[in-house]
């Protein structure tokens with residue numbers, strides 16, 4: 001979902017009164033009563049027909065059915081908590097969970113598929129069914145979701161002619177191979193096979209991209225050929241419904257850009273079909289360096305009441321946002337490039353760590369007055385722990401470990417991350433890349449837009465400055481030295497590929513072209529790929545840890561141990577005094593931190609700790625703080 005461009009909502013954001021007048025013209029005895037039959041996957045043993053469109057209603061098994069859904073991304077929530085979050089959805093009065101499938105996480109390297117552990121989509125769907133929820137699945141291949149490249153694998157970009165989200169051969173070939181793995185896994189979980197999946201969304205808001213008229217038909221066919229038989233839907237914002245929709249496929253709405261005309265358009269091509277507000281966004285994500293967004297509960301409740309009155313079905317995006325663990329978060333670029341913070345709290349009805357918000361309780365109360373709400377299922381709040389402060393004991397300078405890492409790539413010119421000959425031909429997707437070369441003079445270093453996204457520049461391992469989206473030149477001091485050359489090192493961080501928009505094909509990270517010194521392009525690079533994968537942190541770091549003196553400058557790894565005496569509990573990490581980097585707990589990448597905020601604490605799920613000694617490694621780019629603190633209260637910023 002793309003971000004709403006405003007913080008204060010205008011009165012008529014959903015233009016529901018226009019919807020009412022259009023609907024009234026089409027059917028003058030339109031019933032405004034909710035008559036929700038209590039159907040759940042576990043109660044429904046003898047299935048006749050799944051979700052269908054019958055006049056202005058959805059029906060399920062022949063009964064009128066209102067979809068009251070919320071989005072939870074399994075990959076943004078620790079697997080151990082899937083049941084807890086789904087129970088909270090159910091207990092809140094919802095009957096359906098919507099989830100997206102991130103291709104880039106399931107196929108991080110071309111041809112290598114992962115559907116285990118936190119990516120075990122089947123178990124997530126089973127659990128939803130056990131809890132009594134129906135499932136709407138959005139298998140993409142593009143899903144948006146504020147993910148790096150909208151959930152598309154960056155190795156697709158190794159083809160310089162790549163046209164993402166089109167019927168370009170290079171793209172459809174990859175989609176077909178991926179769908180061959182994904183779709184059979186979920187096909188058996190469809191309604192008519194006894195599973196909870198009642199609908200599948202084709203792609204995601206394609207009307208706003210629309211580079212290929214044949215593309216949506218191709219995706220539909222790719223799903224149907226692989227035995228997807230449940231109701232198919234498209235989702236688009238108000239302005240793009242006509243463009244994004246397909247014949248004989250239900251068009252649903254993303255609440256952005258809804259005008260009076262939207263409903264007329266929608267009804268003009270699909271009659272008085274039921275309206276599903278697929279993306280009803282309560283709030284939005286936060287981005288580094290900007291203030292936090294807030295939501296207006298009063299407006300939300302008013303919207304939802306009115307939507308129910310109109311018998312609209314709806315989906316809260318997000319019901320529970322979770323966390324952009326690792327480097328999964330994307331970025332956006334309208335005027336400026338901004339990247340999504342680690343928390344994906346989203347101002348959703350459950351907090352990032354799965355706690356109830358006042359908004360959750362308000363909606364639960366409201367839903368209880370109009371729907372059957374099984375509040376007895378409601379899980380209890382889980383207290384958070386405040387662990388003892390950890391003082392890092394050892395460190396490892398990035399410069400010291402370079403000789404022990406895999407041989408660097410030698411190249412005359414810079415090579416972008418995606419093109420690096422690593423990962424068996426899939427290139428580097430996320431993390432950092434270090435470009436080192438020799439220079440014989442100081443002067444002006446210019447990037448001409450070729451640093452994606454942020455580079456720290458070092459001269460003989462001494463920090464000189466930063467090149468990023470807003471700074472494209474730096475002065476390198478002339479040095480008096482007995483030597484006649486110096487080592488220039490450029491440590492580039494990929495802060496997330498844009499998740500949305502027309503320019504996703506152009507996304508490349510690292511050094512995407514020449515860097516100039518006094519207008520001459522630099523040559524002769526040694527390139528180190530520093531993806532910071534779990535196996536690198538757990539086994540790839542050479543054991544050269546040194547006791548920590550008073551002050552160490554980054555880039556360096558800092559090691560400390562957290563002792564947990566009892567059953568581990570959730571907590572939040574606070575890195576006061578630290579500047580910018582990445583946190584790893586027992587090898588798991590918790591995500592980026594950055595002193596510019598707004599996010600100040602970082603969610604550490606209890607299940608990722610174990611009783612006894614837990615290893616914390618912090619990769620700090622600039623300057624380490626004195627210690628690592630823990631708190632039971634999350635601070636996501638003002």
Ligand SMILES: *[C@@H]1O[C@H](CO)[C@@H](O)[C@H](O)[C@H]1NC(C)=O
Pocket residue numbers: 028029
């Ligand atoms: C109202 O709708 C029902 C069925 O949809 C129809 O049979 C009936 O004639 C309608 N009544 C009026 C007054 O239009």
Ligand SMILES: *[C@@H]1O[C@H](CO)[C@@H](O)[C@H](O)[C@H]1NC(C)=O
Pocket residue numbers: 031033034035036054055056057064
């Ligand atoms: C739709 O459902 C409502 C209430 O559940 C019912 O009154 C109405 O007759 C249904 N309309 C159709 C066309 O089935």
Ligand SMILES: *[C@@H]1O[C@H](CO)[C@@H](O)[C@H](O)[C@H]1NC(C)=O
Pocket residue numbers: 383384386632633
């Ligand atoms: C946080 O922990 C403190 C004690 O360490 C306790 O007094 C407080 O109630 C806790 N707050 C929450 C919200 O759990």
